[in-house]
Amino acid sequence: MAVEVRIPTILRQYTSGARTVAGKGDTLSALVDDLESRHAGLSERLIENGELRRFVNVYVNDEDVRFLDGLKTPIADGDSVTVLPAVAGGSAAQEVPGS
Amino acid sequence: MLTIRRDLVDAIIAHARKDHPDEACGVIAGPAGSDEPERFIPMLNAARSPTFYEFDSMDLLQLYREMDDRDEEPVVIYHSHTATEAYPSRTDISYASEPNAHYVLVSTRDEGEAEFRSYRIVDGDVTEEEVKILS
Numbered sequence: 122m123a124v125e126v127r128i129p130t131i132l133r134q135y136t137s138g139a140r141t142v143a144g145k146g147d148t149l150s151a152l153v154d155d156l157e158s159r160h161a162g163l164s165e166r167l168i169e170n171g172e173l174r175r176f177v178n179v180y181v182n183d184e185d186v187r188f189l190d191g192l193k194t195p196i197a198d199g200d201s202v203t204v205l206p207a208v209a210g211g212s213a214a215q216e217v218p219g220s
Numbered sequence: 221m222l223t224i225r226r227d228l229v230d231a232i233i234a235h236a237r238k239d240h241p242d243e244a245c246g247v248i249a250g251p252a253g254s255d256e257p258e259r260f261i262p263m264l265n266a267a268r269s270p271t272f273y274e275f276d277s278m279d280l281l282q283l284y285r286e287m288d289d290r291d292e293e294p295v296v297i298y299h300s301h302t303a304t305e306a307y308p309s310r311t312d313i314s315y316a317s318e319p320n321a322h323y324v325l326v327s328t329r330d331e332g333e334a335e336f337r338s339y340r341i342v343d344g345d346v347t348e349e350e351v352k353i354l355s
Binding site (some may be wrong): 129130131176178180184185187201205206207208209210211212213 | 238243245247263267269270271272273274275278279280281285291297299301302303305308309311312315316317319320
């Protein structure tokens with residue numbers, strides 16, 4: 122049994138257009154590594170310098186992993202993982218709060 | 221070209237005016253593949269800032285789940301600039317993540333007349349497009 126991962130439109134170029142892909146791993150980090158082995162390029166869009174990118178949201182079931190344990194968040198068979206890019210922007214040219 | 225109903229344009233401008241001087245943001249969803257904006261969904265600006273906007277992460281999940289269930293997509297993603305022109309900033313361009321969406325910008329810097337413009341933002345390239353308003 123595996124984990125279902127929902128992929129947003131902008132990252133479907135790495136999944137041959139698939140909206141959901143299956144993966145496995147005990148933690149979010151291991152799951153991303155597993156996905157990268159079949160969908161090369163995906164990992165770099167999610168992770169930067171060993172951290173989840175600031176403007177990518179990942180949810181395990183209904184929880185934002187930032188409020189769990191980030192990339193170390195445990196994953197269990199049957200969990201559902203959703204990736205969504207943040208919808209963000211604004212007139213500030215450079216100073217982005219929280220980045 | 222963005223084709224959009226007058227009442228939706230008015231709703232976006234009213235939201236931008238209400239949240240001024242903070243930036244306002246939201247989505248107009250429409251049937252997937254239709255390119256027709258139909259359902260006005262104002263979002264909370266979690267940053268509550270005059271120079272930055274971001275959808276709250278839980279609101280974002282709920283929004284996308286709801287659109288999925290209804291077979292919709294974000295046809296329009298809008299936000300306001302409250303002291304500058306209605307043109308995408310570098311921040312807007314770097315975080316734009318819906319290549320199929322019309323990015324609408326409203327400027328509320330002029331109290332009398334709101335500027336309403338629409339863009340495509342794909343891979344860091346900005347293209348302004350014509351806006352056709354249906355009355």
